Amino acid sequence: MRIPTTLGSAVLRLWNAKDKRELVIQGNDRAVWRNLLSGFPHPYTEDDAASWVDFASNCYPSIHLCIEVNGAVADGIGIIAGTGTEQKTGQLGYWLGRAYWGQGVATAAAQAMVAHADRSLPVVRLQAPVLAWNPASMRVLEKAGFYRESVLRKSVFKDGELIDSVMYVRVRDDT
Ligand SMILES: CC(C)(COP(=O)(O)OP(=O)(O)OC[C@H]1O[C@@H](n2cnc3c(N)ncnc32)[C@H](O)[C@@H]1OP(=O)(O)O)[C@@H](O)C(=O)NCCC(=O)NCCS
Numbered sequence: 001m002r003i004p005t006t007l008g009s010a011v012l013r014l015w016n017a018k019d020k021r022e023l024v025i026q027g028n029d030r031a032v033w034r035n036l037l038s039g040f041p042h043p044y045t046e047d048d049a050a051s052w053v054d055f056a057s058n059c060y061p062s063i064h065l066c067i068e069v070n071g072a073v074a075d076g077i078g079i080i081a082g083t084g085t086e087q088k089t090g091q092l093g094y095w096l097g098r099a100y101w102g103q104g105v106a107t108a109a110a111q112a113m114v115a116h117a118d119r120s121l122p123v124v125r126l127q128a129p130v131l132a133w134n135p136a137s138m139r140v141l142e143k144a145g146f147y148r149e150s151v152l153r154k155s156v157f158k159d160g161e162l163i164d165s166v167m168y169v170r171v172r173d174d175t
Contacts, residue, residue, distance in 0.1 A: 003065070003116050007108035012065040012077060012116075015056045019066055022073035023049035026097030034159050035134045036095060063121070067096065067109045074100040077109045079117060079126065090123035094140075106137070110144035114170065124172045131156060132164040141168040 003012040026032070027044035041048050056064035056078070064078035077094035081087070092113065094106055117123055128146060130137045138148070146168040154162045 005108035005112040015053045020049040088124040092128040106140045107143045126170045128168045129165045146170045
């Protein structure tokens with residue numbers, strides 16, 4: 001699988017074992033960890049990278065892809081599929097190594113992933129919870145067609161602080 005993006009240099013592709021080294025280098029960054037929910041470890045070790053590549057390669061009906069920029073691992077984006085009564089809901093998440101911030105990569109990746117979901121996944125509602133201190137990610141979601149649905153007050157305890165998260169949503173039938 002190889003999904004192009006509007007940024008010519010960036011594509012979404014399946015993870016493979018060769019990506020582990022870059023995952024550790026980029027993932028072992030407090031500034032990345034601080035903006036992600038639990039499940040993303042810190043420090044980020046080689047074992048974490050190996051487990052991730054194994055998991056991401058066998059996670060159907062969820063989907064997790066590597067964001068590649070100019071042939072290099074820039075990092076990842078995925079949609080966690082809901083189950084049971086939430087089977088039509090998917091949760092979008094993404095992160096980039098710090099060297100790739102501020103170049104439109106996350107926006108292009110999110111737009112491409114949303115288009116892929118529309119084409120190929122059974123989800124109708126895509127949602128993305130964003131920590132209140134992360135306006136860059138809110139902007140990425142707005143540019144990918146999401147709107148601010150609700151504020152989940154004091155829902156996240158992260159980095160020693162109890163903070164709000166903001167739920168961003170895109171409902172396919174609305175578009
Ligand atoms: C958040 C993150 C994904 C953004 O990636 P990126 O490739 O730098 O994002 P883009 O360049 O596509 O777009 C960022 C947008 O946010 C805006 N932005 C950046 N900092 C901002 C701030 N402090 N306040 C408001 N907007 C901000 C940029 O101006 C840009 O919008 P514009 O194109 O309209 O000018 C990246 O910083 C990251 O991986 N952070 C750590 C992990 C994370 O936060 N993941 C998301 C969890 S919900």
